[in-house]
Amino acid sequence: MLLLSVDHVSQSFGENDIFSGVSFQVQKGEKVALVGPNGVGKSSLLRIIAGIDRAGTGQVKIKPGTVCRLMTQQFSSGRNLTVGQWLQEAHLSGSGHRSADEALKQFAFRQLKEQPLGNLSSGERTRLQLAGLWLAEAELLLLDEPTNHLDIENLQWLQAYINDSPDTVIMVSHDRYFLDRTVGRVLELSxxxxxxxxxxxxxFYQARLKKLAQDTRLYFDQEKQARKLQEAIEEQKQWAGQAHRKAAQKAADLGLKKGGKVFFRGKAKKLESRVKNNIKRLERLQEERIARPRKARGIDLSFTAGRRSNNCIVWGEDLSKSFPGKTLFTNSAISLSHGRxxxxxxxxxSGKTTLLRIIAGLEPxxxxxxxxxxxxxxxxxxQEMKALNQERTVLQEAGAFCTDRQRVRNLLADLLFTGDSVYKPCRVLSMGERLRVALAKLLxxxxxxxxxxxxxxYMDADSRHKLEQALTAFGGSLIVVSHDRYLLERxxxxxxxxxNxxxxxxxQSYAEYQLDRSSLRWHAIAERRMELEMKKDRLLSELSLIDRRCKEVEYLKVEAEFLAVVEQLRNMGQ
Incomplete structure (x- = not known):
């Protein structure tokens, strides 16, 4: 059953066209993703569908009687309300068929009923907004970046909620892992x-790659046709010119009078007619020609490889950290080898950012x-983002620690800074662009x-793909905090x-961790693996410091212990 029809909708701000010619339909119960580059107008289109903003042209038709609601990235907690009071207000503004008490149970807020809104986490705020849509009995849910700032547990809850919901959902999200598991159709806005x-x-991504390959073939076919037509036009112009100039001479050579001259000039005019026809064909071809597709290339960071040997670079034991009223972690151990x-x-x-700051030397x-x-x-x-010189250009800032200008330009192009964009001052960059400049400096x-x-x-899908390529190609070590499971898997x-x-x-990899986590023996296995990994790293470091020529007995003893640990890890399925 058709629930939503969008017909030739356009939007502009002032003299700037945001998008135009947007047409699509959505059936009842569909789960649809709306994707596109940052700034293309995805949020604006959702606001138009919700009836909050008016379209410049075109129309939006929603099945009569359908309740449509928009959930945005901003959640106002300015008023001093509790969760229970907020849900009661949402109940009173809705149809009244569903109660606030039902919402408390349905969305797991019973323990947080008296919690002030300002004390809620990002995941709890998302759940609360969805509870409000549920109380309004919305059948068409418009979700604008619902996964932002959610941890893995809340992402899994939201994923299950959307999959189990009978409602129609159109969502803007850059979380590709989440979209893979929730939507059945993708709309790409340009x-x-x-x-x-x-x-x-x-x-969608594979189809887009296929279309890129098709467009590339079409572009070169059109280039070849245009070149042949241009050559034919130039050649025929020369022939027609020569035919006009030699018409009288040819008539005289054959002993023909005025009629002969007209005959040969008529042949020249036929050549001119062919030229005109080919020019028209070339003009039509130029109108139909597509722009040259941008071919994606791999990011070359081979210069980052081999900076150090495969030794342990980070080692910690009995680590504890707490803040007033909250303990983050106690008696914990970490280790990381180069290249991991x-x-x-x-x-x-839970303390992820705090642990990064401890390793960076910014937190005790x-x-x-x-x-x-x-x-x-x-x-x-x-830290690198905060240190960006706002008055310098992208090119100047990215090249601050690298004198190879071509290497800097190549990496910036790989991170989507092409053409004149490298001359933009850092002060005008978006958050996503600043992040890419800071990453380029580090790489x-x-x-x-x-x-x-x-x-x-702050990154759109294309930027995230480039980020993955850069991090995968980097020859050093990484510690990455991210809720982007797609990125973590790669x-x-x-x-x-x-x-706890x-x-x-x-x-092992993130995907293997997810599989192991479903096992009841996960915690016991994880702790044993961690002990062995720590021991392996310690022994490897010891081996690198022993001069075998002077201390062969000691070396062989440590080596035997190291190989025994490696064998234990292998038997555990590493």
């Missing part, structure tokens, strides 16, 4: 309209010892270990988990 793709986000890339996960407020430990390799150079993305610099706290925030080769006031290490 300045000149909208394109629909069946399937989830991965299906760790995903740092845990619920919101309460107890325990943390050792960093003396020659280790640590880069912290958040071009001499950092062996880069710490990243939510690096994909970048991380081990997982650090802060849970402990830091645990899973020595």
């Amino acid at each position: 300045q000149h309209g909208i394109t629909a793709y069946p399937g989830n986000y991965s299906d 890339k760790a995903a740092l996960t845990g619920p919101n407020g 430990l309460d107890e325990g010892s943390l050792w960093l390799s003396p020659s280790l150079k640590v880069g912290y993305l958040e 071009l610099g001499s950092s062996d270990l880069i710490l990243l706290d939510e690096p994909s925030n 970048v991380a080769d081990q997982v650090w988990i802060i849970e 006031r402990k830091i645990m290490i899973h020595p």
Whole structure:
């Protein structure tokens, strides 16, 4: 059953066209993703569908009697209300068929009924807004970045809620993992309209790659046709000119009088007619020609490889950290070898950012010892963003630690800074652009270990793909805090988990960690693995410091112990 029809809608602000020619339909019960680059107008289109803003042209038709509600990224908690009071107000403004008490139960707010709105976490605020839509009995839900700032637990809850809901959902989200598991169709918004793709986000991405290949072939075919037509036009122009000039001479040579001259000039005019026809064909071809597709290329960061040997670079034991009224972690251990890339996960407020700051030397430990390799150079993305010189251009700032100008230009292009955009001053950049400049500085610099706290925030899908490529290509080590599970699956080769006031290490990929986590033996296995991993790193460091020529007995003893630990890890399925 058709629920929503959008017909030739456009929007502009002042003299700037945001988008135009947007047409699509949505059936009852569909789950649809609305994607597109930052600034293309996705939020504006949702506001038009919700009836909050008026379209410049076109019309939106919603099935009569359908309740449509928009959930935005902003949630006002200015008034001093509790969760229970807010839900009661939402109940009174709705149809009245569903009660606030039912919402407390349905959305797991019974324990938080007296909690002030200002004390809610990001995940709790998202749940509360959805509870408000449920009380309004909304059948068409418009969700604008519902996954922003949610931890993994709340993301899984939201995913299950949307999948189980009979309502129609149109959502804007840059969380590709989430979209893969919730939507059945993707609408890609551009300045000149909208394109629909069946399937989830991965299906859309593969279809777009296929279309890019087709467009590339078409572009070169059109180039070839245009070149042949241009050559034919030039050649025929020469022939026609020569025919006109030699018409009288040819008539005289054949002994023909005036009629002969007219005959040969008529042949010349036929050649001119062919020229005109080919010019028209070329003009039509030029009107139909597509712009040259931008070919994606891999990011070359080979210059970051081999900066140090495969030794332990970070080692910590008995780590404890707390703030007044809250303990983050106690008696915990960590270790990281060069070249390893760790995903740092845990619920919101568990201490992920604090641990990054401790490793960066910006926050002290309460107890325990943390050792960093003396020659280790640590880069912290958040610190680098704050240190950007606002008056310098993108090119100047990115090249601050690299004298190879071509290498700087290549990496900036890989991170979507092309053409004149490299000359923009940093003060006019968006948050996503600033983040990419800071990342370029770290990758071009001499950092062996880069710490990243939510690096994909403020980035659209294309920027996130480039971020993944850069982090995968980086030859050093990473510790990444992110709720972007798609990114973690592609970048991380081990997982650090802060849970129940402990830091645990899973020595395999994020996907394997997710599989193991479903096992009842997860915690016992994780702790044993962590002990063995720590021991392996310690023994490897000891081996690197022993001169085998002088201390062969000691070397062989440590080596035997190291190989025994490796074998134990292998038997555990590492």
